[in-house]
Amino acid sequence: MRWINFSAEGRTAYGILEGDRVVETRGDLFGDWERTGRTHALADVKIEVPLIPRTFYCAGLNYVSHLKEAADKRGEVPSVPDRPEIGYRAQNALIAHDEDVVIPRDATEKVHYEGELVVVIGTKARHLSEADALSCVFGYSIGNDVSERTWQKNDRTFWRSKNTDTFKPMGPWIETDVDLESLHTTVRLNGEPRTRFRTNDMLFGVARFISTMTRYLTLWPGDVMWMGTDGASPDLKAGDVVEVEISGIGTLRNRFVAEA
Amino acid sequence: MRWINFSAEGRTAYGILEGDRVVETRGDLFGDWERTGRTHALADVKIEVPLIPRTFYCAGLNYVSHLKEAADKRGEVPSVPDRPEIGYRAQNALIAHDEDVVIPRDATEKVHYEGELVVVIGTKARHLSEADALSCVFGYSIGNDVSERTWQKNDRTFWRSKNTDTFKPMGPWIETDVDLESLHTTVRLNGEPRTRFRTNDMLFGVARFISTMTRYLTLWPGDVMWMGTDGASPDLKAGDVVEVEISGIGTLRNRFVAEA
Numbered sequence: 397m398r399w400i401n402f403s404a405e406g407r408t409a410y411g412i413l414e415g416d417r418v419v420e421t422r423g424d425l426f427g428d429w430e431r432t433g434r435t436h437a438l439a440d441v442k443i444e445v446p447l448i449p450r451t452f453y454c455a456g457l458n459y460v461s462h463l464k465e466a467a468d469k470r471g472e473v474p475s476v477p478d479r480p481e482i483g484y485r486a487q488n489a490l491i492a493h494d495e496d497v498v499i500p501r502d503a504t505e506k507v508h509y510e511g512e513l514v515v516v517i518g519t520k521a522r523h524l525s526e527a528d529a530l531s532c533v534f535g536y537s538i539g540n541d542v543s544e545r546t547w548q549k550n551d552r553t554f555w556r557s558k559n560t561d562t563f564k565p566m567g568p569w570i571e572t573d574v575d576l577e578s579l580h581t582t583v584r585l586n587g588e589p590r591t592r593f594r595t596n597d598m599l600f601g602v603a604r605f606i607s608t609m610t611r612y613l614t615l616w617p618g619d620v621m622w623m624g625t626d627g628a629s630p631d632l633k634a635g636d637v638v639e640v641e642i643s644g645i646g647t648l649r650n651r652f653v654a655e656a
Numbered sequence: 657m658r659w660i661n662f663s664a665e666g667r668t669a670y671g672i673l674e675g676d677r678v679v680e681t682r683g684d685l686f687g688d689w690e691r692t693g694r695t696h697a698l699a700d701v702k703i704e705v706p707l708i709p710r711t712f713y714c715a716g717l718n719y720v721s722h723l724k725e726a727a728d729k730r731g732e733v734p735s736v737p738d739r740p741e742i743g744y745r746a747q748n749a750l751i752a753h754d755e756d757v758v759i760p761r762d763a764t765e766k767v768h769y770e771g772e773l774v775v776v777i778g779t780k781a782r783h784l785s786e787a788d789a790l791s792c793v794f795g796y797s798i799g800n801d802v803s804e805r806t807w808q809k810n811d812r813t814f815w816r817s818k819n820t821d822t823f824k825p826m827g828p829w830i831e832t833d834v835d836l837e838s839l840h841t842t843v844r845l846n847g848e849p850r851t852r853f854r855t856n857d858m859l860f861g862v863a864r865f866i867s868t869m870t871r872y873l874t875l876w877p878g879d880v881m882w883m884g885t886d887g888a889s890p891d892l893k894a895g896d897v898v899e900v901e902i903s904g905i906g907t908l909r910n911r912f913v914a915e916a
Contacts, residue, residue, distance in 0.1 A: 450708065451747045456813070483813045484744045487711045488873045500872060522821075553716070553743045560872040561782075612760060612820040613748045 458624030718884030753828035768889035
């Protein structure tokens, strides 16, 4: 099932995407909901950010090639994490499918994409075993962890390198029926495929992260976890259009523009 | 004015604290609200977390003595930040005044308090000058940035050292009438004063942080910024009671207990 957060006719609501129709619902996405009886053509609605997460988790280094490329560029030996350690991103930076990523005036040319699988948590969870970990997952979406590499290297935190307004496109919707093992991520720049990897080729998979995290913390409905990226990005500039496609979920598309 | 989030008679609501009475309200804390006509004795209500922030910001290193003590312990020369760079904490870890901080079974003895001023944002803000920065502030509260130092030193992120469930006590309420220059922070362990500093002796003050942050990001109503701490904490153990008092705001008290 595909859940889409959308605006139409002056309202914002969740709907179920059936083909190219959006079946409007009311109620709690993670609890009791019902169909309102209204439907809309997908082409007629504005797609919104799937949700503003309660806690916005993100795995920083979770694919071996991405780690190696990053280390090579610094002339260092890659340091591969020996255990899953989750990080964070910031709610302010979220934008929806088809909204623009705004490159700040003082950013360097080193603005990069990172196509990522997004896990949406649906039920409160603590102390889950790895075998039971996926029971708290509501569904999956797509994220682009846009990064300004010069700031990322020189700043003490990721506050502007990764959390500048518009730097976290997420969407276009949440897919609940996903076979993790079969997924492929493809990132296209201006229509041309540039990065491709098996989505589940993670150092630590979704279940391992959830199991480890819930030893110390409670996951809540509406939390999201971005799972990291593989490969490397070319430098992006105003006018570029980046599409992150994950097979079986959809395609998240955003244009990059210069700050006015 | 003191805003308190409380539960009583099966409801959770915001109230205005007048002496030892809680005047119940309904509506939007940051917008239109009204008094319901109901009041409660403060002693009869359960104090809740003032709010679950939209984005949970935290300044990591913002007082010179704290920086120097931390560096001395590592046998290093302190590296003093030359510009304000905000970090993040996680919503899962928040607890209210008088709720218990649970020390995980596998934590080392290096569990420390950090008494901090909390800034609550009340209006959407972008591109604020330092002179105008405080215009977006709704009020101030108190936080205890509980930290497990061994994990803080050895882990790649702060996910469990600072964001284990219950490690972020915040409260007891939000005070809107505050003169930053006059504030003093006092941290007491089992009733005995152990750390005391002028709250506003920050490397970078609230206005400077807000002005710098809003060059790149939008602050939203319900965002919070924890402003860092001064001094050092003794090692804490189960049974200890930590009180963080900030003059003019109140006292945040939490007991530390061992994980069952």
